[in-house]
Structures are given as structure tokens and as C-alpha cells.
Amino acid sequence: MIYVTKRRYRNVSSSLAAPALLLMLYLVIPVVYLLFTLPWYAVPEQLADPEAIGALITSLLSATLATVVIALFGVPLGYLLARKEFPARGLFTLLVYLPLVFPPVVSGILLLLLYGPYGLIGTPFASAGLELDSSFAGVVLAQIFVASPFVIIAARSAFEAVDPALEQVAATLGKGSLAIFWQVNLPVARAGIIAGLLLGWLRALGEFGATVVMAYHPYTLPVYLYVQLSGTGVNAALPLVLLTLAVSFIGVGLVLWFQHMGRQREAQ
Amino acid sequence: MERSKHHRMTDRVKVVGKEALLTVRLKQQFGNFRLDIDFQVPAGLTVLFGFSGAGKSLTLRSMAGLLHPRQGYVAIGEHVLFDSAAGIDLPAQERHVGYVPQHYALFPHLTVAQNISFALPKQPARIGWHKGREERQAQHARVDELLAALELKGLERQYPATLSGGQQQRVALARALAAQPRLLLLDEPFNALDIAVRQRLRDSLKRFQRRFSIPIVLVTHDHDEAQQLADTIVALQHGRVAQVGSVQDIFFTPATPDVARLVGQQNIFGGYLATPTREEYSPARALRVEWLQSEIQTQLAVAQGTGGDCYWLPLPGDASLSPSSLRMPVSGCIRNDEVLVQRLPSNLMPPLWTARGAVQWIAELLEAQTHGAIVRLLVRPCRGEQAESGQNVIRSVLELYVSRLRWREIEAMPGECLLLEIGPEAIHRFAGSS
Numbered sequence A: 001m002i003y004v005t006k007r008r009y010r011n012v013s014s015s016l017a018a019p020a021l022l023l024m025l026y027l028v029i030p031v032v033y034l035l036f037t038l039p040w041y042a043v044p045e046q047l048a049d050p051e052a053i054g055a056l057i058t059s060l061l062s063a064t065l066a067t068v069v070i071a072l073f074g075v076p077l078g079y080l081l082a083r084k085e086f087p088a089r090g091l092f093t094l095l096v097y098l099p100l101v102f103p104p105v106v107s108g109i110l111l112l113l114l115y116g117p118y119g120l121i122g123t124p125f126a127s128a129g130l131e132l133d134s135s136f137a138g139v140v141l142a143q144i145f146v147a148s149p150f151v152i153i154a155a156r157s158a159f160e161a162v163d164p165a166l167e168q169v170a171a172t173l174g175k176g177s178l179a180i181f182w183q184v185n186l187p188v189a190r191a192g193i194i195a196g197l198l199l200g201w202l203r204a205l206g207e208f209g210a211t212v213v214m215a216y217h218p219y220t221l222p223v224y225l226y227v228q229l230s231g232t233g234v235n236a237a238l239p240l241v242l243l244t245l246a247v248s249f250i251g252v253g254l255v256l257w258f259q260h261m262g263r264q265r266e267a268q
Numbered sequence B: 001m002e003r004s005k006h007h008r009m010t011d012r013v014k015v016v017g018k019e020a021l022l023t024v025r026l027k028q029q030f031g032n033f034r035l036d037i038d039f040q041v042p043a044g045l046t047v048l049f050g051f052s053g054a055g056k057s058l059t060l061r062s063m064a065g066l067l068h069p070r071q072g073y074v075a076i077g078e079h080v081l082f083d084s085a086a087g088i089d090l091p092a093q094e095r096h097v098g099y100v101p102q103h104y105a106l107f108p109h110l111t112v113a114q115n116i117s118f119a120l121p122k123q124p125a126r127i128g129w130h131k132g133r134e135e136r137q138a139q140h141a142r143v144d145e146l147l148a149a150l151e152l153k154g155l156e157r158q159y160p161a162t163l164s165g166g167q168q169q170r171v172a173l174a175r176a177l178a179a180q181p182r183l184l185l186l187d188e189p190f191n192a193l194d195i196a197v198r199q200r201l202r203d204s205l206k207r208f209q210r211r212f213s214i215p216i217v218l219v220t221h222d223h224d225e226a227q228q229l230a231d232t233i234v235a236l237q238h239g240r241v242a243q244v245g246s247v248q249d250i251f252f253t254p255a256t257p258d259v260a261r262l263v264g265q266q267n268i269f270g271g272y273l274a275t276p277t278r279e280e281y282s283p284a285r286a287l288r289v290e291w292l293q294s295e296i297q298t299q300l301a302v303a304q305g306t307g308g309d310c311y312w313l314p315l316p317g318d319a320s321l322s323p324s325s326l327r328m329p330v331s332g333c334i335r336n337d338e339v340l341v342q343r344l345p346s347n348l349m350p351p352l353w354t355a356r357g358a359v360q361w362i363a364e365l366l367e368a369q370t371h372g373a374i375v376r377l378l379v380r381p382c383r384g385e386q387a388e389s390g391q392n393v394i395r396s397v398l399e400l401y402v403s404r405l406r407w408r409e410i411e412a413m414p415g416e417c418l419l420l421e422i423g424p425e426a427i428h429r430f431a432g433s434s
Helices: A002-008 A012-037 A040-047 A050-083 A089-101 A104-115 A122-127 A136-160 A164-172 A177-206 A209-214 A221-231 A234-267 B002-016 B056-064 B112-117 B129-149 B165-178 B195-212 B223-229 B247-252 B257-262 B295-300 B404-410
Strands: B020-030 B033-042 B045-049 B071-076 B079-083 B097-100 B183-187 B216-220 B232-237 B240-245 B268-274 B286-293 B311-313 B329-334 B340-343 B359-371 B374-381 B398-403 B417-422 B427-429
Touching: A012 A234, A040 A050, A040 A234, A050 A089, A050 A136, A050 A177, A050 A221, A050 A234, A089 A136, A104 A122, A104 A136, A104 A209, A136 A177, A136 A209, A164 A177, A164 B056, A164 B097, A177 A234, A209 A221, A221 A234, B020 B056, B033 B056, B033 B232, B045 B056, B045 B223, B056 B071, B056 B097, B056 B183, B056 B216, B097 B165, B112 B129, B112 B165, B129 B165, B165 B183, B165 B195, B195 B223, B216 B223, B223 B247, B232 B247, B232 B257, B240 B247, B240 B257, B257 B268, B257 B329, B286 B329, B311 B359, B340 B404, B374 B404, B374 B417, B398 B404
Parallel strands: B033 B240, B045 B216, B045 B232, B097 B183, B183 B216
Antiparallel strands: B020 B033, B020 B071, B071 B079, B232 B240, B268 B286, B268 B329, B286 B311, B329 B427, B340 B417, B359 B374, B359 B417, B374 B398
16 A cells, blocks of 8 residues: 555656756766777877967967957946846847857858958958958957857846845935946846856857858867867867866856856845 | 925924924826825824825835926925926935835845945045045944944944844944935835834834934834834825824824725714704714725625615714704714623613713624734624615624723623624714715
């Protein structure tokens, strides 16, 4: 009798555990497998390859620069989308999501069309000797395009979560709206915004599709990986894969930590 | 013209302290809701009292400058904050009005001390650092003073999330005071607190108000809160001021049926002045009650419409009614705690009128509920005469309060009959009714 009740009222989590675990395995096994198959003796040598180091530096610099640019323009945009009523706000929001769902190659083509040597903006720059495609600038432009939505969306939801009563009280305490933004909105939304910036930075770091169209040179890490893969084969790419994984792992950990901090603040 | 009169009045404020300090007139349509507020109150603690949706919070936020009504006039003493006719509408930043919203809105990223010093002017940078240090010290002293005054010593480095509700409330008050406001606005300040601690914290708010002698306007829908705190009550109903007065005025002599319901007087009647049929002790003039209605009736689904029995009631004790004009319509309420409730004597039928001019009703007990030291009774009078229109009876229900001590002597069961002695003191006539 007890047996029957036990079977009938079995905990829901045990029946959901099987599919959940299977997917988890699917996601984790490739990484674990890499650690076992990696020719560890070759790792230091290959990571010391100046071309690899160059690609890594390009990636880190471009992703960081892109993130700074996105922060300067994306955080204000997120704030406006969250707090201000203006015509076409809905349309703005929709447009912000677009780069997120475009195939990155499509984004690259769009950028190339505009900033390329024959594009509306690219032509004057090219004639001034500044090539916007196939250059470090091109890499950054591509990364900004694909990584912006992460920051804007994160900033918007972080600002939306700020209790409007805080702003009202600050106003009655004599603070102007700019002071309120700097002293209330921004610090209270900080954790969510930082999480968004980290996500954006990681997205920029991993950017391949748009970059490869817009600026094949200088190599970024993903592009260099692709070149290695198609030139020398899987094994040559493996040490760089390991490096990328390590960076991603730390980055995502930080993102989750900041999101957690943000939620804690909201819960107050 | 109006303004000069106002100025003279505020001059007297300083001397008498009872003259109008705060003048509020607001007119604005918010969607379907029309706000049309007009009141003047003296300094002290003013309670904006009304049911939810009466426009209390809108009024408060308009006073703070967080909402901007189309028309109106708001002044604290001689300081005009808003005057639509003169084109004055100070922004919230320049009103010097402290605002404490329902959940206090403490800055979660700042410590208690930083929350309080938020409103103080920013310390100057390095240039002239001697002066800067002096000012910094002055600021520290100011924060310390507020921490001490509100019993927040020892909490200055804590973040709001780690504080109890009462502590959060005190930090919010200290923060508002730091800006040296002329007026403090509190929006339902006890709602976020456990019921058990509310009474104690209301006392401490009252002490706070006396200590800093700062005028406070507080919004609530809670009877206890209004009675415990208010120097002046502004009763709001449907976006309008229904009555302004002391606790005694509002709770004992509500001006309209709406205010009566607001303060919990549910036994509202309408009738006219008439000559009772001669019986022993019957007075020359009495109130003939045509309808007797309460919120309770709809709750119990007993009655609908205004039809009902006719009853006699004595004229109100406050002599607000000259007994000369027969058939003059009158509306009022039977005060729920001034009716003498007795067991019905089993041997004889009590007379309708007593020697002291009270009327005696027989009523069936429907329910008796104990609320602490008092017992709430729902009774249905059953010795009414049929209405003159001849309509059949839909019986009214009265809500009465007796002390638990008294109830222990009576101890009737639902279904049993009680004797109600309703004297002139139990009758209140609405001033608004003619």
C-alpha cells in the first residue's frame, strides 16, 4: 500500500531530472573531452606563437574598446527606454533587439555596405586614408554592432527595476534630475549594468560572423582560430580553444555574480 | 486681495499658532477621477483621512511637487509653493517639503549615515580645504545629531536592507529632516510595519513631531491611526474634502453620511420631524425614521433599496434642531457606542419612551463578535411600525458596540431579543442635512 502511494505521488523533480541531466551532459561533455584529448605538451609552445598572441591582444583590445563605446552610448539609451515616454519608444525597443537575432554574417554585410570602401560613410574615410573595413576600426565597429543589444537591454531592465519613489524622494531632497541619475539611478542599477557590460564584452570577444565579413584582418582570436582550423586542422586550434574557454568561464561567472547582486538589491 | 488676506493670517500664525498654516487648493482631472481639494489647517499633525481611492496620495504628491495639477494654490505660511493664477509652480527641489513614501524609499546602495547626508550639500573639493574641513565637520555633526535624535546610533554603517521596518521609518524621517523642510509629508507610514508595533511607533512619531515642532501631513485610511495622531483631520471622499476638524469633530459629529461611514458609524437614518402618538412619556416632537440603513445590510444581504420599517427616535441631544418645523427632513446616524443594550425583561413589555426621553427598541441579536475589549453586535429592530406608504417591511440592521464587561452581564445568544435604549445623546444629525 505504502509502495503504491510512493509511486503515485513521486516527486516531480525526479521525473524532470532525466531530461535535464541529459542536456547538461550534452553541454558539458565536449569541454571535458577536450581536457582529455588536448596535447598538453604543445600548449605552451602554441600559445607562445606571436600570431596567436597578436590575435589575442587584438581581441582583448577591440572587445574592451567596443564595450567602452557601448557603455557610453548604450547606458543612456537603456535609461531613456526604461524611464522616458517618447514617440516610437516601442519601435526603438524593437530595433535594439534586431542585431541580436540577425545572423552575424548579415550584420557584417550591412556594415560592410555602409562602412566599406564604396559605402556612404566608408568612402570619405577611405579617401582620407582611414579604412573602416579590414582594420582594427572595422573589428571594433562590428563588435559594437553585435554586442550593443546585450548592454542596452540589460541597462534598460536594470533601470526599470529602480523604484521611482527613490527618484521622487531625491527630488524632494533638492536634487536635480542629472544629480538623481548619477547618485540614485546609476548606482542602484549598477550591478545589472555591469552584468550587461560583461556579457557585451564576452559577446564582442567571441564575435566571428560580422568580423570576418567586415575585417578579416587584423586577426581576432575567433578569426585566427578559424584560420588555424581550416589551414592546419583541429589539433592546431585546440590550445586557443582552451584559452577562449577559460576566459569565457571566468566572464560568465562574473556576469552571474553581478546579476545576483542586482537581484539582491531589487529584493530590498 | 486674497493673497494679502492670507499674509495677514500668516502673521498671526506666529502669535497664536492655531491659525491656518497650510493652505491647499487643487483641481485636476486624472482620467476618470476628479480631484477638487480645498482645505486650510493649522500647524501640527494633519491627517488626510479617507478610503482608498479618495485622492489622499494624489493630494500629498501634488503638495510635494511630484504632480502638477492644472489649477490650485498651495502655501505653507507665507511661502507660496504653487499658485496657478500667478503662474507659480515651484519644482519639488525648491519646495523644501519632505516626502516619505509608503515603503520609505531608502537608497539601497547607501548606508544609514549616507542616506541621511544625501540631502546635505556636497562637500567642496580640495580648494580651500580648511573651509572644506569645517563644513565637513559641520555635516558630520548634523548627521550625528539626527542619528541621535531618531535613536539610530550604532546603525550608521548599516544598509537599509538590514534594518527593521521601524528603523527604516526613522532613517526616512531623519533623511527628510536633514534637508530642513518646512513641512513633512508621510504617505501611509505605518502600512509597511507589523500591526503589533504600529501603536508604539505612532506614539514615537507623535513625540518626534512635538520635538521638532515640524508640521506633518500624514495620509491614512486607518481609524486608530487617525485618532491616535491627528491634531486636525481632513476627511476626503471621492476627491473632495468632506469635512475638516479635530478628532472629536470627525469621529463624534461627522458632517455627512460619507464621513460617518468613513469613521465607522454605519447606522445611518433618514426621516422627518413629527409628533409621536401620545403614549406615556412621549415627547412633543421626535424623529420619525423612514429608512435606516447601513453597510452591514448589504453585507448580510438582508435589505436592498430604502424601504423599511418606521421607527421613532428622540431629537438629537445637541439641540441642533428646533422642534418647530414639522415634517422637516432630517438625516443622521445612531452612534454605535452610545446605545444602552439590555436584556429584554421577560415579564412586562417596556414602554416605548422612557422618562428621560429615550426610546426603547426591541431588537433581535444576529451576531456578537468579540474584538479585544469590545463586542460588536449586529441587531435587527423588531418593534417598528409599518411605513406610511404601506410597503412591506425590509428590516434594518444596526451595528452596536458594547464593552466586553457589559456583554458578560447580558450574554444573549443569536436569535434572542434585546432591549435597546436610545437616548438623545446617541443621535447625531448630519450638519449637511437640512
